[in-house]
Each structure stands twice: as C-alpha cells, then as structure tokens.
Amino acid sequence: MIGIIIGESPAIHELNQMIRRVAATKTNILVIGESGTGKELVARKIHESGALKDFPFVPVNCGAIPENLIESEMFGHQKGSFTGAVSEKQGLFEVAHRGTLFLDEVGELSLAMQVKLLRAIQERVFKRVGGITDIRVDVRIIAATNRDLEAAVKNGTFREDLYYRLNVILIKTPPLRERKTDIPLLAHHFLKKLIAKTSKTIDGFDDEALTSIQNYSWPGNVRELENCIDRAITLESGSKISEDSLPPRVQEASQILTNSKAGQQGQDKGDKKEIRLPYPDFSKGPLNLDEVLSSVEKIYVEAVLHYTDGNKKKSADLLGITLRSLRYRMSKMGLGPADKD
Ligand SMILES: Nc1ncnc2c1ncn2[C@@H]1O[C@H](COP(=O)(O)OP(=O)(O)OP(=O)(O)O)[C@@H](O)[C@H]1O
Ligand SMILES: [Mg+2]
Numbered sequence: 001m002i003g004i005i006i007g008e009s010p011a012i013h014e015l016n017q018m019i020r021r022v023a024a025t026k027t028n029i030l031v032i033g034e035s036g037t038g039k040e041l042v043a044r045k046i047h048e049s050g051a052l053k054d055f056p057f058v059p060v061n062c063g064a065i066p067e068n069l070i071e072s073e074m075f076g077h078q079k080g081s082f083t084g085a086v087s088e089k090q091g092l093f094e095v096a097h098r099g100t101l102f103l104d105e106v107g108e109l110s111l112a113m114q115v116k117l118l119r120a121i122q123e124r125v126f127k128r129v130g131g132i133t134d135i136r137v138d139v140r141i142i143a144a145t146n147r148d149l150e151a152a153v154k155n156g157t158f159r160e161d162l163y164y165r166l167n168v169i170l171i172k173t174p175p176l177r178e179r180k181t182d183i184p185l186l187a188h189h190f191l192k193k194l195i196a197k198t199s200k201t202i203d204g205f206d207d208e209a210l211t212s213i214q215n216y217s218w219p220g221n222v223r224e225l226e227n228c229i230d231r232a233i234t235l236e237s238g239s240k241i242s243e244d245s246l247p248p249r250v251q252e253a254s255q256i257l258t259n260s261k262a263g264q265q266g267q268d269k270g271d272k273k274e275i276r277l278p279y280p281d282f283s284k285g286p287l288n289l290d291e292v293l294s295s296v297e298k299i300y301v302e303a304v305l306h307y308t309d310g311n312k313k314k315s316a317d318l319l320g321i322t323l324r325s326l327r328y329r330m331s332k333m334g335l336g337p338a339d340k341d
Helices: 010-023 039-049 067-075 111-123 149-154 160-166 182-195 207-215 221-235 248-257 289-307 312-319 323-332
Strands: 029-033 057-061 100-104 140-145 169-173
Touching (some): 039 057, 039 140, 039 169, 067 111, 149 160, 182 207, 182 221, 207 221, 207 248, 289 323, 312 323
Parallel strands (some): 029 169, 100 140
8 A cells, every 4th residue: 555645735636636537547647747746656546546456566767777678677588688688587568467567767768768668558569578479468657757758859859659658648746845735744744654663752843843844945845855854853852853853954944934043042132133044046946036025024024013012003114114005915924904903
C-alpha cells in the first residue's frame, strides 16, 4: 500500500479527481511537474486504484540507466547477445505484463531509444536484444518528467510521435508554492510518519517554526519538505519542532513576515524591532512580489494599530494614508471588515 495524497487545496482535489477518473482506464498517461511534487506517488496511486492493481507496477528510471544497457533493461536479452549477457534475461516490459510500466524521467531517453520505445508501445511487440522471436505484452505506460517536453519536441531532442503516444492524458503535479495551504498539513503528516520511526516524542511545531515552513518557497517541493522535517526531528531536543532545528534557508524565510528577534536580544534595544528581508534569490524560481509587499504592508499596519491601541484614525494619520485606505487595506489583509468606526 502506498500513502495517501495529502492536501486540501483545490489543486490537490483536482488531482485526486483526475486520478480516480483515469484509474479505471488503460490509457497512457504523462505526468509532468517539478522535482519532488509527487509524480511517482501519482503514478502508483493510479495503478493501485485501478483495474491493474493485482498486476505489477514496474518503475524504470530512464535517466539513471547507462545508454548501453537501457535497451536490454527494457526489452531483455538472449544469453551471449553482448559481453556480460551471461544468461537470458527478461526486460522490464515483460516484467510489467498486464500491469503498469512507469517510465520516470522519460525526457532523458536518447533519440535512438525513443524510436525503440515508440515501436514497442505502438505495436505492443518487441524483440529481446539478440533475440529473434517477437514478444507480445500488454502494459499501460505512465511516463513522468520534470522537463518541458513540448520544448524538447520543438528543438528536436524528443520525438513528436512518441510525445503524442505518451501524452494521451496529461496530469500536472502542482508545485508546493502554489498550494501553500497544504504546507502545514504535509508538515504534520511527515512529522507523524517520521516520528513513529524514532523513540522521540515531538508533538508539533512551535509558531515560529511553522511560520518559516509556511513562508519558504520549497523549490524542491514535497520531497524537500519531507527531508527538512526528518532533519528537524533528528536535531530537535524539545517537545515541539523549533525554528533552530530547521535548515538556515528555511529559517530565513520567516524574516519576510515576522519582526526580527531584536527585542529579545537585548534590553538596550527596547522594543524597537526591525524588519529584515532576505536578499532576493532569483535562482530559486519566480518570487511573488505582491506577496512580499503585502507582508511588509501587514507588518506596518499591525504595528501602527498596536501603537495607537487600535485607533484607526490616528493609525491612518501616522501611516500618511486616508482612513478609507487603511480600512480597505485592513479588510484585504483579513484584519476585520471594512467597517465604519
Ligand atoms: N501530496 C502528497 N502527500 C503525501 N506525500 C507526498 C505528496 N506529494 C509527494 N509526497 C511524497 O514526497 C516524496 C516525493 O514524491 P515523488 O517521489 O512522487 O516526487 P517526484 O515528482 O517523482 O520527484 P522527482 O522529480 O524528484 O523524482 C515522496 O516521499 C512522496 O511520497
Ligand atoms: Mg520521481
């Protein structure tokens, strides 16, 4: 049994619905998504929820098998067909007979291998390396990639005919930064799952840690989150995961939204706090400028309301904006309705 797909975001509901719809069919499926977004999980889920579940699910990492071995891995070989072929061997196509062949990182296949794969998928027969008899198989293909295959087709590194064979149904696994509401659910899920393998008792996250986890952009998606929780469990000595147990890059994310700990660091600084922003790192994919600016706006609005004991007129004056504008901003940031007091 594989784990369930955790998430309450519309994107995950849609994904689950799609999985249910395609599980009953035998159509080829292409799963695309960034690294760590759950492509293999989706493929296994489709297999296990459908009619093929009693037959094998056979994963092949097309990017990890050396070019000179991949044909024999996929289609098998006869004894003595090449140096090292000491005995007859079944290929993964045969192993997957009546089940699912999961072609992971399909975008890494060479053009020569793409031709052979296309023929096997189209005609449902192939020959082993060094073999003369046709072998007939019945497999469902689920392929996955984090590459832009359409671009690869355009620049000639991926065959168009194979692309259309694989892409009968396209499923996209959404990146974590586009479904931020799933982050705490996943964090708690991994904490529960991973803590069970240890003798520790950690029953949650403290507020700061959770804020950082939620604000971080997770370029490595769910896999990076899982690894981060694993690491935190190892390092944590308290009963809740604290910010100090998180990797520095994740800790830095909290500084976008929360005031720094300057106030706690020394009495001499009084309660004057500073807002520190991480220097933007464009190598990690697109930032969301509006989100960054809204979070700064929210810190200022909360601070002025605190300073004026909630007096909106004074607050608006101190911010140099109109009362109407302050009300509008407050309602937008969920700090109460756009009321008229
Ligand atoms: N929605 C989810 N709920 C629970 N676990 C998830 C979810 N998405 C991914 N995972 C877990 O995250 C890890 C990474 O998922 P998976 O290997 O399927 O990603 P992938 O897209 O194939 O990644 P890669 O491109 O790196 O191969 C796995 O341990 C998987 O079980
Ligand atoms: Mg994978």
